[in-house]
Amino acid sequence: MRAPRGTGIVLLALFAAAPPALVGQQDAAAAGKVVYDRWCAECHGEAGQGDGSAAASMLPRPRDFAQALYQIRTTGSGQLPTDADIRFAIENGLPGTTMPGWPNLTDQEIDDVIVYLKSFSRFFAQGPAPEPLDFGSDPGGGPAAIEAGAAAYLTMLCEECHGLSGRGDGTSAPTLEDWRGLPIRAADLTEAWVFNGGSSVEDMHTRMLTGLDGTPMPSAIDAMNSGVVSPDEVWQLAHYLASFGPREMPPLREVIRVGRAEGGLPADGGEEAWAGVEAFHFPLSGQVVQLPRNFAPTVDGLWVQGLHDGIDVALRVQWNDPSNSPDPNWDEWQNKITAALDLDGAEPIALDSAGAPTVRPPDAVLLQFPFEMPEGTDRPYFLMGDAREPVYLWTWDSETGVGAARGRGLDSVEPLAEDPVAGEATWEEGRWTLYVRRPIEVESDGLDFVEGTPTPIAFQAWDGSSAEVGKRSSVSTWYYILLEPPASSTVVVTPLLAMLLTGAFGLVLVRRAQDRRRDR
Amino acid sequence: MRRYLSHPFWQGAIVVVASYVAFEYVIGYVLPVIGVASAPVPSSVIVEYMLIVLVGVLLYMSADEERWQRFREPIRATMVQPDRRTVRGILMVAFPVLIGWLAYERVKPSYAAPATLRAVHPAPPNQLTFRGETIELTGLENPLREEGSMEEHLAVGKRIYVRNCVPCHGDLLDGQGHYAQAFNPVPADFTSSGNLPQLTESYVFWRIVKGGPGLPREGTPWDSAMPAWETILEQDEIWATILYLYDQTGFPPRTWEEEGGHE
Incomplete structure (x- = not known):
């Protein structure tokens, strides 16, 4: 790789008159440059400005080391990170972004690359080495702490961005920008596994005290110093945040079990009827298979629950989306996303003379099945089938509601007006809840479910306010849905019969052997 | 005893x-x-x-x-x-x-997914068509090894890889990109000794050009999220990406002599 123009000058300026102590630094920076050019430069750019060739398809963008604005630190707001902070990000990666952890690098290589990263900014060479804050000690969790933390959540106005239920749907959420002026999401606090600074109580407390420099997330230190909250209350707030959801992504289970409903199917997606019904989580990816691709999708997973009564099957699908599209409050966000993200050839949505988008796409989800029950394990192509093998779709969008369709590829959807699928969706505090219901077997075109036989199922989702339309969606590959068959007596009878027969056979054998011995 | x-x-x-x-x-x-x-x-x-x-x-x-x-x-x-x-x-x-x-x-009632037997490296065809142009695969070598500057080819390959392949196959080429967990089967791990060093460059070319939809039935073409890259990339870009894959992982490609030795 060619040496970038800027780098040599930076290195020269730094080390031209290097005293002997800095000679080691110079070697380290040179070694770090080798590692950097090999693994980091394509995203972070050869001069470390976060402008590598792939940067435009990433939101948030790669870090600009020349600015030395680091989100993940243990130092005060506006201060430089410690070497250990930079190491933390390199070793663990930044979940929820495109930055992975780097277990392939040795300790020495990481040390070297840290020296080189710091050389991109003049700030590290000035002034003393940054010192970590004093984080105090955790007074402990428990229900009382969580309750106090919930109060602090409101005192500190967390809900203005993160929303009352923490799903990143606060009233300010559509306006948020990072230091570059690019749109940035308020973190969805219910998905701790995509927190870029770690998901433990300590991690969250640290992030609150340091703030995330370069983003709208402030440090809590000012609020503590002015007496708005006490140090203990910030710890309690961290415990409250930890209570929003699991730390790890829920384990993937390939088969959605649809149990038999006791006393009738739920009539809607309401909480009472579905409480206690097992929920299955499926991660979604951006549609990055066909042009135009979606490199930074909004919906990163959904939850599915199901019940049936032998006649109808009902499903409840829930996913987090901070915007109830179409919503003019998100116009500015939609415009900024359109401008900031590489749309991969997709036509950007035009603006009217007042600067408002001429189209506000709806939110949408679809559930995909094979059109007919497949032979063996063969299935239609997972991206809505193809001309040869169509898929059967349950479609929903926030403008036209629930319907059925036949899909022959991502851009070929033909509605099936006769299909009896019905349902509705509601949006509340950053979450859609979709309820769909249909007979298990139908007269018209489309799939018949078979109790006890796994049926392939796949998902797709769109966030209209992030200009997600057409192929720019979130997708999954195939999973299964299984309607529990009625309890069968063979489960009990067959093993009993096998035991009885074996036992009797054994008795006869032993008896005969003993008789023969006595005869002898 | x-x-x-x-x-x-x-x-x-x-x-x-x-x-x-x-x-x-x-x-x-x-x-x-x-x-x-x-x-x-x-x-x-x-x-x-x-x-x-x-x-x-x-x-x-x-x-x-x-x-x-x-x-x-x-x-x-x-x-x-x-x-x-x-x-x-x-x-x-x-x-x-x-x-x-x-x-x-x-x-007992089973709630497990049906077992699918999937051939990870199914037998390649003898030839393929790239946007209508027929290319013989048997004996095919990476043309970029014989022409131009290797340094430039690798820079092109890296640019193509990071822009297009990283979301699934990962910055570390280990199949752990940020979307990897949403896909089933999981993306190929190029750092595994079971992948690149076992394959000729022409095989890798076929898999990239035709992607998931071009797999034979035993490769379960219906659930592979691998795009058919002929719809997105030029031939030279694909060959350069293949050079980058082998260079960055340090594996040598399988040669046609080795391939012949097994027949």
């Missing part, structure tokens, strides 16, 4: 148990740990193998009259001798319970 080892009955028992352990655990779980590409054996195949082992053991034991007598001796003794009453009682309960449990395992 020696007494047991020299006794035909215990020899037979050891062979049966050792075979089961080998089929069930060694092939599926121990071999991958020591770096040999392998996968768990389906239970129906294990049953088949175990039947063969059992028949083999019985054939061997009954081939010699004296050995057969000695083999049968402990079984007979357990059935008839008064001082073995306790063992006999335990076995006569335990055996039917075992059979009952096996029967239950067979008939």
